[in-house]
Structure formats: structure tokens, C-alpha cells
Amino acid sequence: MGRPASARERLIVAIDTADPARAAALADSLAPACGLLKVGLELFDAVGPAAPATVSARAPVFLDLKLHDIPNTVAGAVGALLPLRPAMLTLHAAGGAAMIEAARHAAERAGAARPLLLAVTVLTSLDAAALAATGVSDPPAAQVLRLARLALSAGADGLVCSPREVAALRDALGAAPALVVPGIRPAGSATGDQARTATPAEAVAAGADWIVVGRPVTGAADPAAAAAAIVAGLP
């Protein structure tokens, strides 16, 4: 899929719920206010392939399943997901180059309709201390860049990173990789479990192609109005 052509198209709303009726209601109200709707592990595990099918009737689907397994298994999973026609699909960069190459090879079977393959670098919920506890003593920014180079060399179309790394990735990698950025918090909204955050406007000004927002929209009294307010504030 091409890069967003408007502020509205930059917004991806994460529909994180295990309740299919709530997912359908959110999709109905939010589809006109954003570019894509994100189906993640919570909804997919609860509802299965019906989840992206329900949502894709309303908007293009970002299927955020963060695949991470041996290359043969991930290639099989990508092949099994292609009939759902996601516009974007995630896998963990930490799965390694062979896993990403296998995923890309499998995705190409969809031809021009293949999803953008996005490599998740360092989860936005990890701060430096939490990353160090996994055995990575470099700061998050260094690990993000290392994984970004590996993933792009192996065939990923883009990256999932926090807004804190966007400017450095653009400096190092240029305009080519698609940068999809969660960890977005409008001023005054609760951070929750996110550690590396910035506002929607800061993320886009730094070079994000798409921003991913979940709870600040879906937890609002009027989710469509919350989404519209975010879009209105983008540069």
C-alpha cells in the first residue's frame, strides 16, 4: 500500500478488545476517521480469522500478530494469513534475517496485493532498564537501529518503532522504510504500560508515516471525536 496522502490516513486505531460486538461497533464509528484499523492479538485470539474479516469490511486492516518463530513456521503462518488480505502484517525483527526472508518469500505469493511486512524492533513498552534485563545492554535507540538494518536487509518493507527513535531512523535510513509508530499519547492522556512515548504531532514531525493509537481513542467517551481531534492536530 502507498504512503498516507492525508492526515486522516496517517492514523491507525488499534481495536484491542476480545468482544466481537464491541470491535464491530468501534470499527463502524472509527473507519471514517482513520486510515486503517488494527487487529491485534487480543481480538484475533478471541475471534480468529473472522476478526480481520469483520474489520476489513469497514477499513483496510493492519494485522498486528507479531509473528516470531522458526522460518518455516512463520512462512506457513504468512501464507495462511494472506487470504485475509491484510494491508499490513507484523513480525518480530528479533526473529532474525532467515525468518524475515522466509516471510517475505511467502508474502510475495499474494503478488501486488501483498501486505506491507513490518518488523517490530524494540517494543514501546520497554525502557532501557527493561531492555537491559533481557540481556541487551545497549540503549533502546541503538538496538532499534541494529534490528532495523537487519530487518530491512532481509526484506521487511518497514518498521514498528517508538516515536523516540523515528528521527534517528530517518537520518540513518532515509525515506524508504515505512515507519509505523505506536507509543502515541496525546498531551494529558495516561501513559499506562507504554514507556517510550510522544504526542501524535511530535511523532509525525519526526518522520512517522503512520501513528498507532489505541486506548486514548477507544477509551474515550466519544472515540470518533477523539480520533478526529488527533487528526486535526497533526502537522
Ligand SMILES: O=c1ccn([C@@H]2O[C@H](COP(=O)(O)O)[C@@H](O)[C@H]2O)c(=O)[nH]1
Ligand atoms: O512496540 C509496539 C508494538 C505494537 N504496539 C501495539 O500498538 C497498540 C498501542 O495501543 P495503546 O492503547 O495506544 O497503547 C497496541 O495494540 C499494541 O499491541 C505497541 O504498543 N508497541
